[in-house]
Amino acid sequence: MSDLNEDSALDRELAASAPATTANTVERSAALAEMARESAPTNVSPLRRHRPLIIGSAVGVAILGFGSAAVATGAVSVPWVQDVATEFTYTLPSGAECRAAIGDVTGGERYEDVLRDTVTEPGFFDGLDLETHIAFVADNNYFVHEDGTETKIGPDTPYYYSADEDYHRGLSEATFAGLREALTANSLDPYGNDFGYLITYDCPGEVQPEYIVDLLERVNG
Amino acid sequence: MGDVLKALDANSADLLQYLERRIGITDAPDVLSDVMTIAWRRTGDVPDDPEQARMWLFGIAKRSLANAHRGEVRRANLADRLRWLAYDQGPVAPAADDGLTTRDCIAALPEPLAEIVRLVHWDGLTLAEVAQLEEVAPSTVRSRYARAKEMLRAMLEEEPLASVARLKQRTG
Known part of the structure; x- marks a missing residue:
């Protein structure tokens, strides 16, 4: 091993x-590419037109990109889900207890059947990866101004949001992720043009950010 | 802000190999899945520069490995396909027992020195990249690398296993 005196041999x-x-x-490259895409907590852009809309107060409406006054107005006037697939409950970080409903499915009978079967499956909501999705939305919060510009927001910025709000939005994303899996397994496009559904919630005692309180006051005149 | 998907597409093969060399072929896909999930969660932090984005991902991989070494490898469904491919197609050369003696010598080095050798010779990182990943001054990395090679040369020139045993006695 005397040649190891030369670095090239050692190297x-x-x-x-x-x-x-x-x-x-090629197979491994394809698997890696697929994993990179599937690892995303959500494939849905914050501005995706057909994303599920979680409604119950104006919370999140502006920062989710549905920032028009019309949507915000709708958000505070939309009634409880009319055609309920299921109801469920959860507890917010502030301790407020929420009662929620999911339903009013659009897109056709097959979409409605899959959504209903999925959300009524025992343990569906308990099995959602909330932690990942809440962390994702917390890292991707933007306030959309009237001129279309965006400001990243967080606990130390203007337009401060609450942990309760992050929870709501994380729940919305996680629910859609679970539904997306079920729809895909049933050969249905989760991003189909007509597919949509509604989640409404009622959380007495929920901590709302100050700007949302202001927004509600403005929207309600 | 960089593009996380572009960075992952450009570097996931290298990341997988980096993880396979550290934790083995079976567990590496799970840790890679964690790395990708974390990268997506921190999508706003991806550097614009491709080289910086690459080192940013390796940094996440390094920290994920620390969790994996603590026994927190989380079985991910996404990783099953990669695991299946590994079993189906088998590893590439070198075979698992090639270079075992040299690996023993590397492993016998003090860990900061050993990791520099692995990063340079197994993963193809430059010393500047190692310095960035290990968060150590480049001059320190250079001197540690020189010291590591000096020790390895000495070990491999004599009876390697005997010198590994001696080194372990001294460092252990």
């Missing part, structure tokens, strides 16, 4: 000592 030996790795094949 070759060190490089050759690397543990085995998997073959870099």
Whole structure:
């Protein structure tokens, strides 16, 4: 091993000592590409037109990108889900207890059947990956101004949002992720043009950010 | 703000190999899944520069490995396909026992030195990239690397297993 005095020999030996790795094949590249896309907490843009809309107060409406006054107005006047698929309850970080309903499915009978079957499956809401989705929305909060510009918001910025709000939005995203999986498994496009549904909630005692209180006052005149 | 998907597409193969070399072929896909999830969660932090984005991802991988070493590997469904491909197609050369003695020598180095050798010779990082990943001054990395190679050369020139045993006695 005297030739190891030369770095090139040592370098070759060190490089050759690397543990085995998997073959870099077309199949593996495809699997990696798919994993990169599927790892996203949601494939839905905050501005996606057909994303599920969670309504019950104006919370989140502006920062989700539905920032027109018309939508905001609708948000405070939309009644409880009319055609309820199921109701469920949850507790917000502030301790407020929420009663929620999901339903009013659009897109056709097959969409309605899959959504109803999925959300009524025991443990569906308990099994959602809330932590991941809440963290995602917390990291991707933007306030959309009237001129279309955006301001990233967080606990230390203007337009401060609450942990309760993050929870609501994370729940919305996680619910859609669960539904997306079920729809895809049933050969239905989760982003189909006509597909939509509504979640409404009622959370007495919920902590609302100050700007939302102001927005509600303005919207309600 | 950089594009997280572009960064993942450009680097996921290298990240997988980096993880496979550290934690093995079976567990690496799960840790990679964690890395990707974290990258998506921090999508606003992706550097614009492709090289910086690459090192940012390796940084996440390094921290995820620390969790994995603590026994927190989370089985991810997304990883099953990669795991299946590994079993179906088998690993590439070198075979698992090639270079074992050299690996033992590397492992016998003090860990900061050993990791520099692995990053340079297994993962193809430059010393500047190692300095960034390890959050150590470049001059320190250079001197540690030189010291590591000096020790490895000495170990491999004599009876490697004997010198590994001696080194372990001293460091252990």
